[in-house]
Amino acid sequence: MIISDKIIETTIEIFTTMVMMEVSADGPLLVKSGTLCDTITGMIGLAGTHKGVLAIHIPHYVALAITSSFLGMDVEEINDDVRDAVGELANMLGGNIKNILSENGRDIELSLPSTVAGHEYDFSATTDVDLFILPFKTSAGNFMVELQLEK
């Protein structure tokens, strides 16, 4: 199982079925997510036998388009609806990754999803991890999915 392929597969599946948006992988694995500008990050922890963090980093203007499609309503600014939508995306991605990493999905627990949003911030693991960062593109713009797994 190549985890990056699985991340791509699961992201496309969720966006197609739940967000009703077409997405495609936009290049090879990135080395780091770097400084995030005018971005909102949805994140969820994976706890148990496989420890990790799943994050989705979305530029503000793309997050508005995604939320509008996801909720079926127009959003014009980063508000509670956008934060909840992005958190829910992380939740769904986390749920799928959990099932991929652990056959029956039962030895991994998902944390509460959270979001971080701001003008400029960086997001990094503070322990030694294997990093999988994949860029995606949609008609509204690009975003990244990042999976950190304990070594």
Add this chain to the structure above:
Amino acid sequence: MNVGQYIIEATTDVFSTMLMVDLGIGEPVEGAGGDISSNITAMLGLGGDIRGMLAVHCPATVALAITSNFLGMDSDELNEDVKDAIGEIANMIAGNLKIAFAGHGMKIELALPTSIVGESFRVAGMLAARRIAVPFDMNGSQFLVELKYIVNS
């Protein structure tokens, strides 16, 4: 189950045992507390009988002081050493919370710490989650330990 008290005990234990610091303890605040001013936030997810997210929010000065005390390293900026130090603080506080919840019959597992560094960012949990935050004082400067959680049904 007094989550505010768990946070207080978990945090003061880490600081007195590992940093030899006696913290000033503020009043736990429940519910949405408005925007939190932080330069570095370490976050760590909890899963199991509770689905939670622990966050330790520090202004730069406090983060640098903690790093200096904890790792014996003097930094003048929020670099990798500082991120590692605050991440490890969050990890240890979460470890204590795991024990506290276990005493209440609730089994939780920890995920991995992540650091967020920036001038102005905003952390939010899902709207339906409970939120408890406790301010602490270390040598005159404040930092905040916050737990958002839902009980897993």
